[in-house]
Amino acid sequence: MGQLKADLFNDEGPQKQTVVSVLLPLSVPGPYDYAVPHGMDIQHGDFVIVPLGPREMTGVVWGDASGEVGHNRLKPIQEKIDAVPMSGVARQFIDWIAGYTMSPPGAVLRLAIRAPGALEPAGTRTVYRLCDVRPSRMTPMREKVVAVAEDGFARSTRELAEEAGVSTAVVRGLVDAGTLEPTTLPADAPFPSPVPDFNPASLSAEQALAAKQIRARVIQGGYAAHLLDGVTGSGKTEVYFEAVAEVLAQGRQALILLPEIALTGQFLKRFEGRFGCRPAEWHSDLSARERKRVWRAVADGSAQVVVGARSALFLPYADLGLIIVDEEHEGAFKQDDGVSYNARDMSVVRASLGGFPVVLASATPSLETMVNVWSGKYDHLVLPERHGPAVMPAVGAIDMRAHPPEKGEWVSPPLVGAIADALSKGEQAMLFLNRxxxxxxxxxxxxxxxxxxxxxxxxxxxxxxxRxxxxxxxxxxxxxxxxxxxxxxxxxxxACGPGVERIAEEIVQKFPEARLALLSSDSLRGPAAHEEAIRQIVDHEVDIIVGTQIVAKGHNFPLLTVVGVVDADLGLENGDLRASERTFQLLHQVAGRAGRAERPGRVYLQSYMPEHPVMQALIEGRRDGFLEREAGMRERTGYPPYGRLVGIVLSGPNPQQVNALARELGRMHGNAEGISVFGPAPAPLALLRGRHRVRFLVKAARGAPVQDYVTHWLSKVKIPHAVRVSVDVDPYSFL
Ligand SMILES: [Zn+2]
Ligand SMILES: [Zn+2]
Known part of the structure; x- marks a missing residue:
């Protein structure tokens, strides 16, 4: 991209100054112009340090100058950073997201360079290798260190001490004696390379067919979108691992996006089992040091596969060739704060800009994705059967009007009976309540x-x-x-109503002999605790599991045969656009926990409205019928995915000020073909963190220029400093 070499030999005559625009990670409308000092070789995408007022900031050379600032007032770029430049596709992607989500491009850039220090050189570390010199005095401790080092690998003093089971002083003694000689390595440990054919899974006929189709698209090259559609346990992961293997064989990079909650040690172990080593990870729990390491290795291409939460989409891939979005229907891919983007949708955009395939995987695809399948935009790859000997569980509703629990209790007699039955056979039961x-x-x-x-x-x-x-x-x-x-x-x-802790208390009273595990984000702090709880269940150290949606994700519990949903109606209460769709997805996923091995599973939905279409679809296993019915309703009313929404929330500490602005905006929106504005109305959460909130909802026909409309509308009023205006294109939250 545009080589802009300042002319070194232009000393005679009028000097022509080279000017470029530099995007800074700030919420400002666009890039600023800076002069390129003579002799500095600058290309689009270079990371540079520039002055901004009294500060210095790191930014990215975004393109040619805007020309808005006179040349005599331009400040020069201070320094070019010695780092891999940001690719043209990555810059295009940032501009695209900024335009779509109506965010300042600098705010999107901030997501892409959120690894402080990653642009600095990685530095080095000293490691030691065994050489032929033996110390004059050999001790048993020293013998141990020599024994460890004999394999010829270089290690740090700490690693040597740990592996030999001695103190670092012993290791240092050997260094002083000349037995261990120092060498220098880069500070970042390199990522091992996943091996495409390390341990290929044996695939069923359906899996093999789906894998073949995706592989073919990877080989062929170019953009393509697939929905990999299969019930829980049908083996979607094995299928998309085949696509990853193909990308690895081509020497390109792959990204697997997961909802943060599903990014578990279990998944990473599966990856390791298939490819021989762990992938690079990217999620909110990473240390600053590890962030830098991953960021650099992704930029220079040495990290070939990244498994990460939604923000992994913004890493500086050297040569990305495939994105997998697993559990694509999950709301967790939507970010509501700051830049409101949906990582699932943006993955499709990224694949399209980069010219490579994207695979969306789910047992309960979102309506957005299904509509793209029906219209032929996405290829549909279906895995119909459960992989292995298991069958889908039988799902039934317990009508709570006919079988009420005892006063002050929440588990109905039929469900208590089913749990007792499972326990008597040495099986496990799980109670689910998403609270x-x-x-x-x-x-x-x-x-x-x-x-x-x-x-x-x-x-x-x-x-x-x-307490x-x-x-x-x-x-x-x-x-x-x-x-x-x-x-x-x-x-x-x-106390009114139940949460999981109260259900656990009730179960302890009813089954005092049973061993109980309570799984929620409160009781399981961190991945290690999570993994230990999973292990206890798998090893049958637990009889009854009570949990929130943390238990809904793809764990394999061979002895789990009874799943009870304590309040199947819960998700339907808030009545937003996707309430039915989400309830179906969540309960379907929970139901999928039952009977994953040879023992058939049974699922009980406690409901006060068992005739509700969501319950009926779950009981009869009619997913597609349910989706078609939902689609019909959305199409008739013009709601997504058949129309588009933009949520606008005004918030501030002073309710009069917020309301005054809301009234003013309410008078200002003009008429536009296919666009209507609802509001202002107090938000369902009218007070949040001390800020009063008022909402507008803009509803637009597909293809109507809704972003332009909203930008123009909001530009007509002056927004007081204390009031924040948050714009959410394609909102998932309506609170
Ligand atoms: Zn009182
Ligand atoms: Zn609060």
């Missing part, structure tokens, strides 16, 4: 006061094990009060 804590509401029996969050328009959730009340929106916590904060009555506060 953390003990009780979602604490109420005063004397005055009716409900304890709410002081910062948000929401009730505090009781967490009995931690506190917590706001699940802002993180506010307080000890559980002994007296009512409103009327002062003692011992009058009662």
């Amino acid at each position: 953390r804590g003990y009780a979602p509401l604490t109420l005063c029996r004397t005055c009716g006061h409900r304890i709410g969050c002081p910062e948000c328009d929401s009730w505090l959730v009781e967490h009995r094990f931690r 506190e009340l917590a706001c699940h929106h802002c993180g506010y916590t307080a000890p559980v009060p002994r007296t009512c904060p409103s009327c002062g009555a003692e011992d009058a506060l009662v």
Whole structure:
């Protein structure tokens, strides 16, 4: 891309200055112009350090100058950083996302360079190798170190000490004696190369066919989108691993995106089993050091496969040749804060810009994806059967009107019976409730006061094990009060409704002999705790599992035969656009936990509306019929994916100020073909983190220029400093 060499030999005559635009990771409208000092060799995509007011900042040379600033007022680029330049495709991608999500390009760039220090040289570390010199005095401790080092590999003093089981002082003694000689290695340990044919899986006929089709697209090259559609346990992972193997054989890079919650040690082990080593990982838990290491290795191409959460999409790939989006229907791919992007949709854009295939995998594809399949935009690869001996579980509803639980309890007699039956056969049972804590509401029996969050328009959730009340929106916590904060009555506060902790308490009372595991993000802090809990279940150290959606993800529990959904109606309550779709996806996934090995599984949905289409579709296993019905409703009403939405939230500490701006905006929106504006209306969460919130919803026909419309509309008013305007294109949250 555009070589802009400053002319070294232009000393005579009027000097012609080279000017480029540099994008900085800031929420400003666009790049700024900077002068290229004579003698500096600058290309588009180079990382540079430039002055900005009193500061210095790292930015990326974005393109030719805008010419908005007179040459005499231009500041020069201070330094060109010695790093792999950002590719043209990566820059195009950032501009594309900025335009689509209506975000400043610098805010998107910030996502792409979020590994502080990654642009600095990696540095070196000293390691030691055994040589022929033997120390004059040999001790048993020293013998151990020599024995470790005898394989010829270079190690740090700490590694040698750990492997030999001695102190580092012993190792240093051998260094001083000349037995270990120092060498220098890059500070970043290199990523091992996954081996395409290390351990290929034996595939079923359907798997082999699907794998062959994706491989063919990888070999052929160019953009293509596939939906890999198969029930839980049908072996989608083995299929897309074949596509990854093909990309590796071509020497290119692959990205596997997973919802953060599904990025487990179990998945990484599967990858290792197939390819002989672990991939590079990218998620919110990485240390700053590891972030830098991954970022650099992705940039120079030495990390060939990245398995990561949504932000892995923005890593500086040297030669990306494939993206897999596993569990593509997951809401976790949507980022709601800052730049509101959907990593699933942006993966398709990235593949299209980069000219390579993308594979979306799911057992319950999103309606957005299915519509693209129906219209022929995506290839549809179907894996119909469960891989191996298991069959799909039988799903039934328990009508809670006919089989009510005891007062103050939530598990109905038929479900209690099913659990008892499973336990008597030495099998396991799981109860699912997607609600953390003990009780979602604490109420005063004397005055009716409900304890709410002081910062948000929401009730505090009781967490009995931690003995506190917590706001699940802002993180506010307080000890559980002994007296009512409103009327002062003692011992009058009662817990209303169940969370998983309360279900666990009920189960302990009903099955005092059974060994119980409670799995929620509160009880499982970090991946290690998660993995240990999984191991206990697999090794049958646990009889009954009670959990939130953390248990819904693809774990294999061979003895688990009964799954009970405590409140199947829960997700339908909030009534947003995707309530039915999401409830179906979540419950289908939970149901898929039952009977994954030789023992058939049974799933019980506790519901007060078993006739609801979602329950009926789950019971009858009619996924496609359900999706077609949903699609019909959305098409009739013009909602996504048949139309488009943009959510706009105004928020600020002063409600009068927020409302005044909302009224002003409400008067300003013009008429445009195919676009309608709803609002202003108080947001369902009218107070969040101390900020008052008002919403607009813009609904547009497909193809209507909704971004231009909203940009023009918002530009008509002056937004006070204290009020924030958040724009969410294709929103998933309507709170
Ligand atoms: Zn009270
Ligand atoms: Zn709160």
